[in-house]
Amino acid sequence: MSKRDELLAKLFSLEGKPSVLEGIKVVEISKSNLSGSMVGALLKELGAEVLKIEPPNGDPAKNISPYGVNIGGIGIPYFIENIGKKIIYLDLELEEEREKLKKLLLSCDVVVDAVKPGYLDSIKLGYQYISNENPRIIYVAISPYGHFTRKAEEFFNVPDSDLTAQAYNGYPSIIGDPRIKPIPLRAGIWAAWMMAAINAVIGVLLALYERLRSGKGQFIDVATHDALAITHKFPVLVGFLFGKSRPAYGFLDYIVYPFSIFKAKNGYVSIATPFDTDFRGLLKIIKRWDLEPDWKYGIDRLSDDIDRLAELHKEICKEIAKYSIEELTRRSESLRKGPARLRRLIGGPIIVKAYTLKEVINEKHWYIRNSLLKTSIDNKDIIIPNSPFKMSETPGRITIQKNNQRFYS
Amino acid sequence: MSNYFEYVEKLFKSGEKRSLPLKGIKVIEITHYIYGPCVGMVLAQFGAEVIKIEPPGEGDRRRYRAIWMRMFKKAEPNFLTLNSNKYFITLDTRNIKAREILFKLVEKADVFIENLRAGLTDQMGIGYLHISKVNPRIIYVSCSGYGQYGPLSRAPSFDVSAQGIIGLTMKNGWPDVDEFYKLPDYFGDYFPAMIAVAAILAALYYREKTGKGQYIDISQAESLLRFFYDITYLSITGEEIGKTGNIDPTAIASGIFNTSDGRFVAIAIMDEEQLSAISKAMNTELTNLYKGKLRSKECINELNDLIFQWVSSKTLDEILNYAKTYGFPASPVLTDVEIYKDPWRWERGSILEFNDRIYGKIHIPGSAVHLSATPAKIKWLARPVGYHNRLILKKWLGYTDEEIRILEKEGVIGYWDQVPGPCPPATWNPEDDSVFKGEEDEQER
Numbered sequence: 001m002s003k004r005d006e007l008l009a010k011l012f013s014l015e016g017k018p019s020v021l022e023g024i025k026v027v028e029i030s031k032s033n034l035s036g037s038m039v040g041a042l043l044k045e046l047g048a049e050v051l052k053i054e055p056p057n058g059d060p061a062k063n064i065s066p067y068g069v070n071i072g073g074i075g076i077p078y079f080i081e082n083i084g085k086k087i088i089y090l091d092l093e094l095e096e097e098r099e100k101l102k103k104l105l106l107s108c109d110v111v112v113d114a115v116k117p118g119y120l121d122s123i124k125l126g127y128q129y130i131s132n133e134n135p136r137i138i139y140v141a142i143s144p145y146g147h148f149t150r151k152a153e154e155f156f157n158v159p160d161s162d163l164t165a166q167a168y169n170g171y172p173s174i175i176g177d178p179r180i181k182p183i184p185l186r187a188g189i190w191a192a193w194m195m196a197a198i199n200a201v202i203g204v205l206l207a208l209y210e211r212l213r214s215g216k217g218q219f220i221d222v223a224t225h226d227a228l229a230i231t232h233k234f235p236v237l238v239g240f241l242f243g244k245s246r247p248a249y250g251f252l253d254y255i256v257y258p259f260s261i262f263k264a265k266n267g268y269v270s271i272a273t274p275f276d277t278d279f280r281g282l283l284k285i286i287k288r289w290d291l292e293p294d295w296k297y298g299i300d301r302l303s304d305d306i307d308r309l310a311e312l313h314k315e316i317c318k319e320i321a322k323y324s325i326e327e328l329t330r331r332s333e334s335l336r337k338g339p340a341r342l343r344r345l346i347g348g349p350i351i352v353k354a355y356t357l358k359e360v361i362n363e364k365h366w367y368i369r370n371s372l373l374k375t376s377i378d379n380k381d382i383i384i385p386n387s388p389f390k391m392s393e394t395p396g397r398i399t400i401q402k403n404n405q406r407f408y409s
Numbered sequence: 410m411s412n413y414f415e416y417v418e419k420l421f422k423s424g425e426k427r428s429l430p431l432k433g434i435k436v437i438e439i440t441h442y443i444y445g446p447c448v449g450m451v452l453a454q455f456g457a458e459v460i461k462i463e464p465p466g467e468g469d470r471r472r473y474r475a476i477w478m479r480m481f482k483k484a485e486p487n488f489l490t491l492n493s494n495k496y497f498i499t500l501d502t503r504n505i506k507a508r509e510i511l512f513k514l515v516e517k518a519d520v521f522i523e524n525l526r527a528g529l530t531d532q533m534g535i536g537y538l539h540i541s542k543v544n545p546r547i548i549y550v551s552c553s554g555y556g557q558y559g560p561l562s563r564a565p566s567f568d569v570s571a572q573g574i575i576g577l578t579m580k581n582g583w584p585d586v587d588e589f590y591k592l593p594d595y596f597g598d599y600f601p602a603m604i605a606v607a608a609i610l611a612a613l614y615y616r617e618k619t620g621k622g623q624y625i626d627i628s629q630a631e632s633l634l635r636f637f638y639d640i641t642y643l644s645i646t647g648e649e650i651g652k653t654g655n656i657d658p659t660a661i662a663s664g665i666f667n668t669s670d671g672r673f674v675a676i677a678i679m680d681e682e683q684l685s686a687i688s689k690a691m692n693t694e695l696t697n698l699y700k701g702k703l704r705s706k707e708c709i710n711e712l713n714d715l716i717f718q719w720v721s722s723k724t725l726d727e728i729l730n731y732a733k734t735y736g737f738p739a740s741p742v743l744t745d746v747e748i749y750k751d752p753w754r755w756e757r758g759s760i761l762e763f764n765d766r767i768y769g770k771i772h773i774p775g776s777a778v779h780l781s782a783t784p785a786k787i788k789w790l791a792r793p794v795g796y797h798n799r800l801i802l803k804k805w806l807g808y809t810d811e812e813i814r815i816l817e818k819e820g821v822i823g824y825w826d827q828v829p830g831p832c833p834p835a836t837w838n839p840e841d842d843s844v845f846k847g848e849e850d851e852q853e854r
Contacts, residue, residue: 008558011624020611032680038636046611059797060680064717066642066658068704076638076645077659083511121413128416145741146779148418151753156414157736159683163665164740165658170748172655172665178667180586184665184673184742184848186655187592188580191600194636196779198603203778205610206455209785210430212617219781223757225740225778229748230759231603234476235487240772241479246745249588255474259569260591261578270573270591274442274470299478329564336565350565354573357649359640360811365561371631372640388601388632389608390556393623394615394795396608402710 011392014370019047020394024208026050028085028112029120032060033160034190035224036114036142037081043110043204045387045396050085051108070398072378077190080384083398096125106134109217110204113141117156127219128324131338137217138207142200144168146223160224164193167224170235177250179306185248195231196224209239252309256281257301257304261354262320268354269325277347284346285331324352375400417652420781421758429456429725434613434683437462438495438522439502439535441469443568443595444629445524446491447602452520452609453494454776454785459803460514461492465499465706465823468794472830482768482834490773496851497774498802499795499823502533506821511535513806516544519616520609526551527562528789537624546622548612552605556628568597571629575637582652589652601632642830653779661703662687662712665742666720673730673742676716690731691719758784766852767846768836773813788853793833799847 011265026048032038037052044050052059065386069271070093088104090097092354102125105111112128113120120126127139144160152372167184167191176185180236203220212215229235235275238246246254258279283292295301295312303385304311320328322375328351336348361383366372373386389396428597434457438449444467445560446461460462463469469492475485500507515521521540523530530551537549551557554566555574569591572578572845577597582589591597605627612623613678634640638659639650646695650658655675657663661684663677678684680698681703688695695712702708720728725741743751749772761775768790776785802816816822825831843849 003556004531005562006624012626020615032682042607046607060682064659064679065659065704066496066638067706067709069642069646071645074643074658078637080641081705108460121416126413127420130676137462138654144738145753146757148421149413149753149756150414151756153414154519155733157734158732158740159679159736159738161657161660161663161677161679161738162665163655164675164738165678165839167665167673167742168740170743170745171593171743172673172675173744174608175581175590176583177590179581181590183655183667184589185581185583186657186665186675187596188652189577189592189633189637191592191596194600195596195603198607200602200777201607202451202603202610203780205614206430206609206778206783207780209610209614210427212614214782215429216427216519216782219417219488220541221417221421221779221781223759226648226757226759231755232488232596232599233487233731234772235743235745235748236488236595236760236772236774238476238745241481241486242745244746246476249593253593259567261573261589262568268573268579270567270569272569272851274567275475276585298474302478304477335747348565350567350570352564352566352570352574354578356579357574357576357643358422360574360576361640361643363561365555365559366631366634368559369556369628369631371628371634381644382641384641385631385637386603388627388635389611390626390628390631391608391612391623392625393621394611397610408776 012206012395014392014397015396016363017393021046021048024048024110025108026110027108028114029053029210029351030059030061030114031055032113033065033114034061034064034077034081035060035160035193035197036112037078038193039112039140039142039200040061040085041083042197042201043083043399044084044332045389051104052082052085052087054087054089056089056091062227083113083400092123098125101125102280105137109136109208110138110140111280113139117143117152119140126158131217133218136211138204138211138220139217140220140222141202142222142224144223144225146221146226148221160213162193163189164230165196165224169228171228174202174246174248176248179250181337191227192224196222196227199227199231207270235324249306252306253311255302257309258316262317262321264323264328267325272350277345278349280345281332281335281347282349285328285349286316286323288315288319292317329353416536423425424781425682429785431455431457434458434520435494435518436460436520436522436742437518440524442471443491443598444522444602445522447599448550448552449495450491450493450520450607451603451606454787455783459495461495461497462500462511463497463794465501465795466826466831468831476702478539481771483490483829484768484833485830489790495791496793496797496801497676497792498798502535502820505639506519506816506819510806512543515540515547516840518547519613520548520550520695522550522552526565527557527723541622546616546620548609548616548622548625550605550609550625550627552601552627554629557626557675566629568595571597571633571689575578575634577633577637580639580652583654585653597633601627601629604632640805656713657711662716663790664713665718666717668720668725668728669722670724674720674725674726675742676737676739678737686735686737690735690737762786767792767834786853789851794831795823796845798822800844800850801844803847804850
């Protein structure tokens, strides 16, 4: 460990530090909607107290898990996104239970509404009712099409899923290789729900900060069918500039080539050559200087003519496969550290090993940084990801009570 | 019911508006490409005053990398929006006088953002320890691939490298095809950037209460890892889920299906209530048939086959009508142009027509998060390299025209290279531009 590493590890230690949102009370109302639970979870990591309201027989989200695999009867996503929350079971069809919820809403700081748009309003617990009596309330709604516009009203009865949200964000249209299978392809993680949830969390934090000044809360609206495409911006700009949609592009990229994963002799590497000099560096590493004249400029390597680019890609793949991961990363590293004069002509492409999942969970880096946590539940060892909020004064964190089989009271 | 949606619409369109949450917050960023700039963009759209420092001449290298190399009035269109509302100054941080200016700016700043390779700002003498010495209240944010310390921290990183190093790319693909794909459109930049924004807002809140600044270490890989449930699955079962094509293995049934009118529709049945909803639409009894077997691989495949056959005899509109009537998740797979032309997004304010003082009319994405009392504002698009040098030196630091002239002459500050990307549009005339001359601030549009 270098001196700098030691210093930083100490600076970012977790012991004895406060959390930002201590004393902030969040009420999350969600059903079969993990995007809402992600919002509550991230606020929980920052120190908020989170109460989750569930129907008497529990949230069906408990069963949403890869092939039904569970931890003591609880699915993996639900387990991770509800750690440390207090669960309260209420039958909102009953008047007296509604009253209980109303009491909670009037005394809390943040409401996460992740049920059907308009449902809470229909039982007189929507924003207009709560903010009337509790003007400091920050009310965040997360739903497929939001809580306003004609479309939101038309589709209010359609529940959410990450896959359908990905679809409406246009994501599957640009994943995969249509020459192999001419079908849109989904992202293998909950990309749409993640992006919607973090947008909602940003909204809540903005509103909390603003409330320090104004003393007032507000309504925050996030649509899972919108957040991903709008955050990364490309569909709108492509529509405006080209009037033509991008096809799925497989191994290619729209603004840099190469910018993808390649098969090396003993595994996979990611390669990025953001600049022409980096591409030349790659040619030097794979000893294919003959490709340079035809492909040296970015404009040579970026085109919607996929067949032409496939020629170059075939050559690059062929060469990369001859080298080991270590040879490739070492050579790119030495080019990056070369003399500045040389780097103006030949840069260092970004070549990094692509890990298999089994390698990931054995990589000590993530444990040194407390990013993966090993813990034991029902005498079984499991690994769960920790908070990404690495902050020196107020670190984000998840707290699992060891030897406690009941996580949810 | 309709009253509710109208009520919310009114709240957003004409309810009480207050000044933006980050009004008065000053941010300095030394950022490039997408990851760092996106952080400053969100802060700027919610009212912060953000100064982006670039090297003179070429500027942020993202300026050159347009989609299929198509520029918009000599600028990179994504760069224009990704750096909206910012002030653009140049400083060559190796120059002693330029560093003096940098430290004077930092003294007045609340937040400092950088996304250079981990450890580089320390080597440059502008790391957290250097900056917090002159400004202990600073919130200093380092955005890197794998974090600031630990054995992997010094490896270089781009979006695709961060996706690769946590095994995420290997998830995207067909189980029967020996290929896999990265997540497109720089998810490994945008998502961690949003995590960084949340951390900054939390730190600002804490500082407001305690007066304390802090150091924030955001990693692309760790941000993605946080929601990568396959890790936990592997630790429980000893098996990797791997590529599952369009099947979301957490669902009872799921996929992207072909409709009879040649469209693609995504359907995901997440719980039993939704299963009985689609059963009714399909007019078959699925709930009892598969009781106790739900989410087994065989059951997922059988249900998907049934849905596949059912969808192939229906039009997209028919499927969506069933989804509305019975209540199960179904959405069309949109393309870029369909998203761009979607009336819902325009109505919602997620896409805007914007008229910029320099770049004219352009259609751009707004904010994905809508706040009723303090909505995000886009005030101006990105500017050429060094465009606000004079304005910022005068407004923030009180330099005179003469002092600025000397700094220009000595090459301490500089302007754009005359190439597409860093340079202004061909029609732009410096003589007519009082903002460029530092006589007047940017105006909200």
